[in-house]
Amino acid sequence: MGNHVKASLTLSPYLLWILLHCTQMRSTLITFQNHIIKGAGTDSLFSLAAVGVSLHVIVVMMFFLLENSPDGDIMSLHSLLFGKWFGSLLTFVFYAYILLFIVNELRSYIEVVHVWVFPNTQMWSLSVLLLLFAAYIVSGGLRVITGISLLCVIIPTMIIPSLTFPLMHAHWTNFLPLFNHNVYQFATSSYHSLSTFLGIEFLLLVYPFIKNQPKSKKWAHIAIAHSTLIALTIACISLAYFNIQELEHTTWPTLILSKIIRFPILERFDYIYIFVWFFVVISACCVGIWGGIRILVRTVGLRARPSLWITSGLVFMIMLPMKSPMIIDKLDSLLNLSGWILLYGYIPLLCIWMGLRKKLVKRQSVQTES
Template identity: 45%
Template structure:
């Protein structure tokens, strides 16, 4: 059984569903359709499902690693496998990945606000509001962050009803011909899909904060399954409303879908959509920021508040320096590559390395 922090700081295994799903659904949900069509075109929904299925395997690998870790997290596992100094270097690399993720989320959402709602408001002003809001929530501790994830999943779920309106104009022939692409095409689309599924890797940090964590794996798999179904539904709705050529030139397809909604008392429904999405992007920002704070606290013994403010300041500085569209695309591309390497290369490598070490230990004990 993995070690766990004192019970007053833990949350029930049920909340793992909201922690994982809340970290996975962010600003990428508004634009991923125009990216995944690169490669598999109208069959990109297959790549969405394949990536979702692959994350179930990654969850299984992570639980294996966590149960073998001394303190139930990847921070102690790094030190266990590589020693204190090299292990801390790997921990700080993970911290860099976390900061990169938060910066990408904040900058992408601010871009939407500037283009759609506040074209004359400065980048630093909008960024500061989001970073300070995230910092305030994280300062309340892991339970407050979990509560933010809960409401960040429940309240925006009402927006799923709006997917009914585009279906009234659906052209199901847009999905034809079915399954007429090569494996390479599906891999290209899958590579563009991975960014939207990032988030479960933080389980490697907050696992000790899950009560009875050895029995919580089913909630992690349920969360991944729900996220996969959600992305699949949005993909299908987008594909039957837009044709492939339209999607290639549409930056935020999900927001465009909301523009067709007309209600007697609301003329510009997309404004409600954009502002409600703040509740969607805050959970991943908070979970990642909390994880970064814990890494600094554990690795270099900084106080929690000091770690939090250092992390928030780094994020803010990075965001305000991403001023051009090219820089935003570059940081998104960097996050995709980093997430791909971490999830599909590094975690399996740790799995095999740990098994090899255990094999030789058992062999040596039998010889003795």
């Protein structure tokens, strides 16, 4: 596999854990509880765990594809399997997916800030501030993004101990009876659980920038296991605190849990959640914007800085008309559907096509030698 990335721009293998984990720990952790219960109710924990485990298989497929692509990224993979023009078209479809990923993340967080903290602030002004901050970070390169993303590993993990306060009011009988749902209901919960873990697809762009790439595989699996553990912990505490009827009518369950945390010198702990989660959201957006820049640079031949402003400008233009809160659920549903098609449909098909191509090339080489 050819790798044309300068050694000075590459990252240590363990940093892949940080990059993939930060793209998974997003604003969805504030809202995912009332999505996963739509099928299996309290048994949705098993669906959530099943999706987390299945992503390890998807990552194995991704590594297989990347190891057999010329430059170790999705752009060269598309060119190899589908030719220059159709491959570029598929790459732009992936670019559109990245824009959807960034828009969904920013719009979801802006809605939280608008409702809980600054109700009189214009949406477009918050969008400009967040995008300018993200663009400033991305302009420093992938190493700077990785440094900021380290906060995304620390913050969600440190928030877990604060959830011991809701545990004092937990009702463990909420989980009974266990396994009283059918296969279709478990599948429905699994479908809605995927949006919690989306972000591992950025491995298709980051891989060439990793040193000692064979050693990075275990760190990708560690990132998924870490994200799954945090999501399961938050979901378990939420289901123990709320009943199903309450969760169905709660927009931001994680923030509601934080409202019961009180100290003598701190009355609104939920404000800390919101502002600290800014670094989590901005890290995922920075990786997304960097991925969009990488695609434009490799596919169109633009320089990095114009690609940065084009990607940021497109995100802002898409977000500008999205003023209704109802659009957030539609965005999340669209991203979830796109994620299922990409991870559980497109990636396996690419693996099959790559395997067939390798067999065909090997057969032709044997015939030529004979």
